[in-house]
Amino acid sequence: MDRGDYILLKILRYDATEPTVEPHFESYRVRIIPGLTILTILLRIRDEIDGTLAFRSSCRSAVCGSCAMVINGKIDLSCRVQAASFGTNTIILEPLPNLRVIKDLVVDMTPFWNMYEKVKPFLIRKSPGPDKELPQSDEERKRIDQYANCILCACCYGACPVLARNPDYVGPAALAKLERFVLDSRDDRPASFIENVNDDRGVWGCDMILRCIDACPKDVRPPDSIVGLRKQLLKLRIKKLFRKKGQE
Numbered sequence: 442m443d444r445g446d447y448i449l450l451k452i453l454r455y456d457a458t459e460p461t462v463e464p465h466f467e468s469y470r471v472r473i474i475p476g477l478t479i480l481t482i483l484l485r486i487r488d489e490i491d492g493t494l495a496f497r498s499s500c501r502s503a504v505c506g507s508c509a510m511v512i513n514g515k516i517d518l519s520c521r522v523q524a525a526s527f528g529t530n531t532i533i534l535e536p537l538p539n540l541r542v543i544k545d546l547v548v549d550m551t552p553f554w555n556m557y558e559k560v561k562p563f564l565i566r567k568s569p570g571p572d573k574e575l576p577q578s579d580e581e582r583k584r585i586d587q588y589a590n591c592i593l594c595a596c597c598y599g600a601c602p603v604l605a606r607n608p609d610y611v612g613p614a615a616l617a618k619l620e621r622f623v624l625d626s627r628d629d630r631p632a633s634f635i636e637n638v639n640d641d642r643g644v645w646g647c648d649m650i651l652r653c654i655d656a657c658p659k660d661v662r663p664p665d666s667i668v669g670l671r672k673q674l675l676k677l678r679i680k681k682l683f684r685k686k687g688q689e
């Protein structure tokens with residue numbers, strides 16, 4: 442793609458405050474240069490062509506997780522996808538699936554955050570922490586590395602086919618975050634804490650379709666966490682059975 446090439450951006454537009462107007466595509470023809478990201482083009486459209494266009498962004502460097510959307514059928518962060526990478530001059534943008542659209546590419550993240558909150562995504566300590574930091578060995582850190590990379594962009598949430606049919610499912614991001622703290626050497630939550638996700642709305646709801654792995658821009662693999670949590674739940678179950686037998 443050379444300096445001076447044009448691209449046609451087709452954006453699904455909708456405004457929840459005007460529900461009588463059906464979702465519809467609007468097209469914007471924009472001149473681009475190599476290296477421009479989808480987010481940069483959106484910012485240009487909003488600044489120079491259509492100030493009513495709504496989308497989220499902040500860091501512009503794949504860190505804050507706010508700019509997730511569907512780009513030519515694939516869920517990704519708009520700030521890390523270059524327009525020239527598609528080999529086509531037409532690019533279609535749609536909001537993240539599985540979340541209610543507020544306006545254009547902005548979705549209501551409340552259900553995502555509610556599920557996240559459910560797993561208590563923070564270190565739980567039996568006693569107050571020491572004055573200094575709690576060190577970890579390289580091995581201990583490696584155990585949680587991939588999950589600590591999650592930027593909570595909800596790409597996996599949007600890609601999940603289980604959430605498409607069951608909004609009560611806690612979702613891949615929350616389960617990956619739970620495993621991140623369960624595996625953390627500094628966390629003291631009781632082993633039984635994971636009983637909170639011991640049902641079809643939790644770890645047993647996942648169909649292992651694995652779309653969340655494809656969608657994650659940070660190479661987190663939520664199914665690894667789900668398998669890990671399932672194994673731990675089975676161990677707890679076996680322990681309970683043996684304890685019961687011992688009492689008989």
Ligand code: FES
Binds near residue numbers: 500503519
């Ligand atoms: S703007 Fe922060 S991740 Fe894209």
